[in-house]
Amino acid sequence: MSAVDQAASAAKFIEDKTHEAHFDELLWMIRQKRDYAASQVPEWEELRDLASAIKEHTLSNLAEYLEMFEASAKRNGAIVHWALDAHEHNQIVYDILQSWNADALVKSKSMLTEECDTMKFLELRGITVTETDLGERIQQLDHERPAHIVAPAWQKTTQDVANLFARVYGSDPTKVDPVYLAHVMREHTRALILEAKAGMTGGNFAISETGAIVTVTNEGNADLSGNTPARRIHSVGIEKIIPKDEHLAVFIRLLTRSATGMPITQYTSHFRGPREGGEMHIVIVDNGRSTRLGMEKFWLSLKCIRCAACMNTCPVFRRSGGLSYGSTYMGPIGLITMPTFDIRRYGELPFSSTLNGSCSNVCPVKINIHEQIYAWRSVMDEQHQIKFPKKEAMIVAGKVLSHPEAYRIATEATETALKELPRFAIYNHFNPWGYHRDVPAPAKETFHQWYKKNRMRNGSA
Amino acid sequence: MRVALVVPCYIDVFYPEVGIAALELLGKLGVEVEYPFDQTCCGQPMANSGCESDARATEELFIRNFAGFEYIVIPSGSCTHHVRNKFIAAPLSEERENVRSHTYDIVEFLHDVMQVKEFPWAEFRHKIALHTSCSAIRGIFMQSMSERVHDPQFSKPKDLLQTVKGIEFVEFERPDECCGFGGTFSVTEEAVAAKMGYDKLGFIGKTGTEYIVSSDMSCLMHLQGCARRLHKDVKFRHLVQILNGERE
Numbered sequence: 001m002s003a004v005d006q007a008a009s010a011a012k013f014i015e016d017k018t019h020e021a022h023f024d025e026l027l028w029m030i031r032q033k034r035d036y037a038a039s040q041v042p043e044w045e046e047l048r049d050l051a052s053a054i055k056e057h058t059l060s061n062l063a064e065y066l067e068m069f070e071a072s073a074k075r076n077g078a079i080v081h082w083a084l085d086a087h088e089h090n091q092i093v094y095d096i097l098q099s100w101n102a103d104a105l106v107k108s109k110s111m112l113t114e115e116c117d118t119m120k121f122l123e124l125r126g127i128t129v130t131e132t133d134l135g136e137r138i139q140q141l142d143h144e145r146p147a148h149i150v151a152p153a154w155q156k157t158t159q160d161v162a163n164l165f166a167r168v169y170g171s172d173p174t175k176v177d178p179v180y181l182a183h184v185m186r187e188h189t190r191a192l193i194l195e196a197k198a199g200m201t202g203g204n205f206a207i208s209e210t211g212a213i214v215t216v217t218n219e220g221n222a223d224l225s226g227n228t229p230a231r232r233i234h235s236v237g238i239e240k241i242i243p244k245d246e247h248l249a250v251f252i253r254l255l256t257r258s259a260t261g262m263p264i265t266q267y268t269s270h271f272r273g274p275r276e277g278g279e280m281h282i283v284i285v286d287n288g289r290s291t292r293l294g295m296e297k298f299w300l301s302l303k304c305i306r307c308a309a310c311m312n313t314c315p316v317f318r319r320s321g322g323l324s325y326g327s328t329y330m331g332p333i334g335l336i337t338m339p340t341f342d343i344r345r346y347g348e349l350p351f352s353s354t355l356n357g358s359c360s361n362v363c364p365v366k367i368n369i370h371e372q373i374y375a376w377r378s379v380m381d382e383q384h385q386i387k388f389p390k391k392e393a394m395i396v397a398g399k400v401l402s403h404p405e406a407y408r409i410a411t412e413a414t415e416t417a418l419k420e421l422p423r424f425a426i427y428n429h430f431n432p433w434g435y436h437r438d439v440p441a442p443a444k445e446t447f448h449q450w451y452k453k454n455r456m457r458n459g460s461a
Numbered sequence: 462m463r464v465a466l467v468v469p470c471y472i473d474v475f476y477p478e479v480g481i482a483a484l485e486l487l488g489k490l491g492v493e494v495e496y497p498f499d500q501t502c503c504g505q506p507m508a509n510s511g512c513e514s515d516a517r518a519t520e521e522l523f524i525r526n527f528a529g530f531e532y533i534v535i536p537s538g539s540c541t542h543h544v545r546n547k548f549i550a551a552p553l554s555e556e557r558e559n560v561r562s563h564t565y566d567i568v569e570f571l572h573d574v575m576q577v578k579e580f581p582w583a584e585f586r587h588k589i590a591l592h593t594s595c596s597a598i599r600g601i602f603m604q605s606m607s608e609r610v611h612d613p614q615f616s617k618p619k620d621l622l623q624t625v626k627g628i629e630f631v632e633f634e635r636p637d638e639c640c641g642f643g644g645t646f647s648v649t650e651e652a653v654a655a656k657m658g659y660d661k662l663g664f665i666g667k668t669g670t671e672y673i674v675s676s677d678m679s680c681l682m683h684l685q686g687c688a689r690r691l692h693k694d695v696k697f698r699h700l701v702q703i704l705n706g707e708r709e
Contacts, residue, residue, distance in 0.1 A: 011652035020656070028635070039610040313608065315639045319656045352650060354643025354657075355509070357599030361608035370599075374547070377511030386511060390649070394507045398515030401470065401506075402522050404499040411474050433648050436655030437686030440475045447473045447480035451496055455484075 001345050004327065006352045010320035022157050024318040031312045033261025034362065040263075041253070051254055052366040054247050055303035059293060065208045065241045066284065072211030076273035078280040086116035089285045093118060093200070093233055094125055096281050100231050102127070102198035108215065108225035109133035110202025111149050111306060112235050112285060115328045115341075130192045132221035134185060141168050147322030149329060150259050150308040155321055199225040201271070203236035204305070205251060206282075209244045212270040213282060216255060220267045230278030234271060238289050239302040251305060254364035258307040292340045297375045301336050303365040308333075310359035310369055316352055325349065332359035336372040339379075347385035350376035411446050465527055466494045467535040467564075469678070470502040476678050479699040483536045483567055486705040489582065490575060494534075497526040503535075505543040508550055509644040516550035520557075523548075528556045532574065533564040536701050538597025538677050539644075541566040546600060567701060568603055568676050572617040579624050582706040586627035589698075590670040592661070592684070593618055594677035595639050603676075607637045618676050618700055625703055631668040635661075642683035658687035666693065676700045 014020050038044045058065055070080045083089035089112075097105060105122065107129050113119065119129045119140070131137040135153035139146055142164050146152030153161070158176050166173035171184045201222045203213040213234040215222035226232050242248060256262045274280035293299050311317045311331030322330045327338045327346060335353055338346035350373050359369040380386050386394075400406045433439055445453075466487065468480040487494045503523055507516035523544070527533045535541045544564040551557050571577045593616065597603040604616040622628055641647065641657025648654075661684060665673060673695055675681050681697045688695055698707065 007650040007652070010650065014652050014656050024660075035607065035610050042611070044611055045609075315641070315657050316650070316653050319653050319660075350511075351646065352653075354595065354639045354641065354646050354654075356595035356639035356643070358595075358606075358608055358637075358639070361599065361606055374509075377509075378513045379511075381511040381513065390510065390645075391512065394510050394512035394515045398507050398512065398517075398519060401502040401504070402518030404501055404522070407470075407501040411470075431648065432651040433686070435651055436690060437651075437658070437683065438689035440682050440686060442474050443477045445477065447468045447477035448498075450477050450481060451484075451498075455496070 001342075003345055003347055004325065004349065006320065006324050006326070006349060009324035009326070010316075010352075013321035013324055014319060018157065019155060019321065020319060023155055023321055026154055027312040027318045030260060031309075031362070034258055034309055034312065037257035037261040037263065041257070047250055047254055048364055048366050051250050051305075051364055052303060054242060054250060055365050056300070058241055058243060059239065059299065059302055062238060062241065062293065065243060066238060068208040069206055069211060069241055070284070072209060073282055074211075076211045076280075078211065078273060078282050081281060081283045083283050083285045083287070085287050089116045089235060089283055089287065090118050090121035092283050093235070094122060094127070096233055097122070097127060097198055100198055100279075102196075102231070104128045104130070104192070104196045105198045105200055106130050106132055106193045106196040106225045106229065107199070108201040108217070108222040109136040109152065110200075110235060111146075111328060112202050112237050113200070114146060115287060116235075116285070118235075130189060130196065132189075132193060132219075132224045133217070134182065134219055134221075137185065137189065138164065145323065145328075147330075148308060148311060149306055155323065193224050193228055196229050197231065199227075199229040199232040201226045201232070201234050203234050203240055204255070205242050205248055206236045206240045206284075207243075207245060207248060208241055210270070210272060212272045214248060215267070215269045215271070216252070216265050217267050217269075218265045223267055223269055226269070226271055227275075230275050232271075232278070233281045233283060235283045235285060237285050237287070239304075255305055255307050258309040258362065258364040288340055292337075295340070298336060298340065298372055300367055301333070301372060303367050304333055304337070305365055307364055309362040309364065313358045313362045314353075315356065315358075316354060320352070325352070332369045332373065333367075336369060336376060339376055343380075343383060343385060347380050347383075350380060408448065412449055462492070462532065463530045464492050464494050464532045464534060465530040466496050467500060467503070467527070467533060467540065468496070469535065469537050469540050471682060472536065472678050475682060476699070479536060479678055479701060482699065482702040482705040482707070483534075486701050487534070489705070490571075490577060492575070495530070500526045503540045503543050504548070504550055505540060506644060508543065508547060513550045520548055520551035524551055524554075524556050524560050527560050527564075530563060532570060533560065534567050534570045535564065536567045536676065536699060537679065538566045538568070538594045538601055538603060539679055541569075542596035542600030566597065566601060566603065566676065568597070568618050568621060569601070571621055571704070577621070580621075580704050580706070583624075583704055584626040584706070584708060585703045586708075587671045588629045588631050588669055589622070589672045589674045590631050590633055590665045590668065591616070591619055591622065592640060592673055592675040592680060593637065594675065594680050595637075597676060598637055604637070621704060622674065622700060628703070631665070631670050633668050633670075634664040640680045640684055642680050644679075647683055654683065655687060658684050659691065662688055662691065662693060662695070665695070670695060672696045672698050674698050674700055674703060
């Protein structure tokens with residue numbers, strides 16, 4: 001697949017003023033709610049330190065905790081599967097569904113199954129998948145990927161949803177009312193949920209000591225998927241492990257405050273064992289994570305608890321829209337994780353940042369996100385992923401700026417047209433700076449020339 | 462006390478008056494400032510773009526120019542952030558580390574080192590919006606960060622400007638959101654960069670601000686470009702121009 005051109009997609013998104021403003025303002029409001037929620041917890045920074053330390057400890061002893069988790073889960077009566085990659089994960093899930101003769105699956109929002117493209121895999125094999133999270137269901141009906149990892153449909157306005165439901169369900173498009181729309185969805189989806197033979201969820205946490213998969217939702221969508229049918233599957237990435245229940249308390253306090261500004265969500269569910277007469281399968285998925293764990297500069301990104309605070313605060317994300325990244329994880333966390341999945345396809349993503357650092361400040365597990373974005377850029381150079389005009393410009397800039405004489409010639413040309421600084425400092429042939437901004441005019445004389453004329457005796461410093 | 466002034470490349474070419482103001486201001490404060498004549502740039506444009514190897518020779522030149530100075534003063538938080546925190550394209554040496562640890566933004570130099578309490582010659586009877594760059598805020602901690610809600614509130618550039626007679630600060634929305642410059646980002650992702658700039662000008666525009674003031678001219682170069690395109694008549698000044706006594 002060709003490289004994702006985030007900048008081009010973002011430029012298109014910005015042209016659509018309604019959606020750009022909607023997305024920016026909505027996410028900024030969430031950022032402010034997060035600030036307020038954090039301000040109400042005096043030990044907030046201590047919690048972040050603690051969460052970060054728990055994650056680093058667990059990741060540093062991951063094999064041990066994974067085996068402990070497996071043993072606990074088996075003790076509870078769950079069946080545990082290990083998947084090396086996305087394909088293996090999807091095949092395992094499909095085989096389980098086959099063994100149940102299930103042709104319909106109700107599924108709770110899960111970024112891991114997005115990452116594995118599980119829905120497509122199953123649908124191609126004749127299984128009907130119904131998403132139980134409202135936002136995820138909206139995206140499913142619109143054949144769109146999630147635009148945000150916590151709230152998949154936040155890029156849509158209420159009017160968009162009214163139009164979509166009118167198209168799909170024949171509801172009234174002029175009733176732009178969230179309550180009405182929620183009822184429309186309930187009417188059409190609840191039956192599918194009640195009839196499904198099989199359910200599936202992701203997991204926010206997997207606790208080694210208890211063998212429980214913990215999900216955190218507001219709509220109870222994980223419970224609809226996990227508790228309505230007797231048979232269920234939980235898929236979790238290997239990095240979701242935490243040692244004990246007592247550690248969970250730290251993360252629960254941070255997660256929802258960081259994600260939405262709420263002190264806690266409506267539902268924090270612990271799935272421990274199968275129901276009577278039911279089955280509980282847990283698929284533990286690697287899909288590139290163990291490789292990342294071995295990357296000195298980037299393994300700390302595995303601490304992520306998917307709160308999306310980095311996305312909500314990111315000024316680039318808010319104005320680009322979530323779909324512009326063409327990836328499962330988007331915004332700052334996407335910039336530092338997607339290249340580990342496919343360095344060619346996502347080679348440009350680390351450049352979609354101003355390196356302002358706000359993301360690292362809001363991260364509840366203290367991932368050094370902006371430093372990793374910076375570090376990825378030089379990896380892209382080493383791996384020859386920086387495209388020709390830009391790389392060429394940097395080579396020229398590096399040469400000119402390291403030779404004072406060449407620099408003076410470039411900057412002190414008597415004809416303004418020859419003053420090349422913007423071109424060599426900021427590459428290219430046809431400078432896009434000017435599309436939306438006026439280009440600064442070079443001064444009549446440089447500081448250097450002024451200094452030489454006014455502050456030097458006998459022409460020497 | 463040997464003090465060197467760094468004049469960043471974009472100030473050299475586009476805003477020489479800012480370099481001159483910095484030099485004059487330090488002179489008024491009795492600091493003998495040297496301007497190492499062979500200086501060009503700190504290497505940030507290349508390093509920021511991932512091209513560390515292309516930044517190496519420029520960083521080495523920077524070290525040659527500035528090694529041995531007790532204070533290396535830059536009127537830019539962005540360049541200071543690069544030299545202090547990311548200056549690793551040149552191979553590790555005692556000289557390199559010395560240069561890094563002796564580099565200061567001019568605000569830090571005035572506020573922390575010289576501890577200047579007044580600029581008696583300065584007077585600026587205007588409404589200003591103070592924009593502090595992300596590098597200055599989250600890179601070298603010249604101002605408290607809005608995300609860190611439990612930290613004490615402070616702003617070193619505001620402390621300095623507050624001593625100027627007649628100055629009036631305006632409050633605006635999202636004060637420490639990035640303006641969109643971001644170095645080469647301003648070109649590679651020009652649409653988002655410009656939108657961020659437009660939004661910043663929009664928030665500031667609601668306040669009746671006459672001047673946008675910053676200790677980073679690169680943010681102002683970007684915002685000025687946006688303002689001209691939008692036909693907004695707001696004016697731009699580097700903080701040192703005001704501290705040096707410019708009235709307009």
